[in-house]
Amino acid sequence: MFGALRSPRNIVFGSGQRASLPGYAAALGHKVLLVTDQRMAGEETFRILESGLREAGLSVSTFAGVEAELPAECLVAGVAAASDFGAEVIVGIGGGSCIDAAKVIALIAAHGGAISDYYGEFKVPGPVLPLVALPTTAGTGSEVTPVAVVADPHRAVKVGIASPHLIPVTAICDPDLTLTCPPVLTAMSGADALVHAIEAFTTAPRSALTNITLEHVFVGKNAMTDSFAMAAIGNIGRSLAAAVKNGGDVRARADVMLGAMQAGLAFGTAGTSVCHAVQYPVGALTHTAHGLGVALMLPYALAFNREHALADIATIGRILEFATKDDDDAAAADRCIVGIADLLNTIAVPRTLAEIGVKSDDLPWIADQALAANRLIKNNPRPVDRAGMDLLIAAAFAGDLAMLTTNTKHAKAI
Template structure:
């Protein structure tokens, strides 16, 4: 598989794939991405190609009925992170060559539709599915939410929360969904100067009423608090220290995350190494305010 790491390195169509997900989270049944755990590189590595998109996706929420609460939470938190990162992803303009140059081409009206659908479904039903796995309606909403989030990020892309998870997961040996969800509120806070209006729209999709205050900022801050509350309610760690990241790996984590260009270039607020170090340190300390420097 190392022959195909990166973007556009799959040389042609594969045999047709029929994808039947048994968890509601990754959305990989509708995305152009496969993620490989490579022991030689320590980190997980992505293979991104339109040739990887499945021919058929059969999404039956009954197949998730026996997922334990922890797996329901981890997968669902991954799906919500997909949707929020896709909705707040950078726009790439209208260059017609974009689809030949990037697998992820940035947000659009269509990806926004799928992302907001996912956020509404997951916001209303993820905690219910976590608390009562026999709730068929909640299971159906969460599976549809994961599918819709896959349709969103498969085009728009994910961003910094996913980039940081790769090295964090390699060090802590924790599940992907735990890492991206732990990072998401901090990344949303970091992105406030560039995406406050979009983050406020995420809050509306989660069912929050519009906050009075300075433009979209008050609603955006309320949205981040609600995402943190939801994740805490389903057992997501509040910071990277609780996830198990050693303090002496903060700088290494930042350096590795910054190097995952296919994700970092989607973030609405740019990064340099100093900014990434501040973000990872803030997420380690649990200090949301430090992300906005």
């Protein structure tokens, strides 16, 4: 058995826990830079958090210039804000974009250089400024993960910086902060979290080579990430549709936020795979949300991987209660794929790449770019060659799950 987990020093979860921010920030330094976007900066909740920090005797400055997709200019402005202020602690408040921005600002403020110097795995040379993260979406899990995803003006597709040094010291997950998320945001960010949990649970296990955790940020499915992935799948599956339907359902909001954080713990060590590899070029082409793109791909990825991760997909089907313990693995896996496709349909995730504006001429470029994301591709339980990637993308383009099945009986079943 092999297990590994990368995680924050502190994770607090629950309604009202945002009030613990001053205590956690004060433990890390005196000058606190809040990193957020215009929307959040205009909220009463934000003003209360800001004044709470001041009342605790801390010196506070706010950078509210985070923009969707994290263009380099907004990050450069954030770094300047941190250095002008002499920030000692960086607090990211907002969706995944704001938390990822906080990570990059904490990195460049500590080590200098260009953002592109740190693309890839293990390029960050040492600790960054201490980070506290307060997510306001239940989705990316960025509050607990070692990754920041940024846009590069010289590249068509978004790129990742992955280093354990980017993990926030403290994650404060207060589901009350997600109550203002509109249904589409709730659906797409929650679906991102479900994909994180499922991809982490189905990544190819690696042989537990000594030093694997020192040489790779993402080390594949293992005993510790599995327990968080399973908990996440249960929490998100139970309540995502309810949170989308009724945004004021505090119980559902809490389940989805807890699940999103647990999914972050799972994929932050295990990694993600083909859904994420395909979303990066699809998102670049269609300007659709990250969560929408990964969720659209999920049923196709599961069908593609069915023979190589049968027991795991069957387990997911049972956790989600699409299958029972009386179903054998083959039946449970098929019910899982159909059940997930239905769940995603209920929360209005588009079913095909064609529906979101991809053209058939785009498919070879999408396949090239997806295959180039080697850190994600190598995690997939079924080895992915060019022909396999073409098939997966063609099926998702056409909305034809049966294209991915290997025998007639199974094709009929799903």
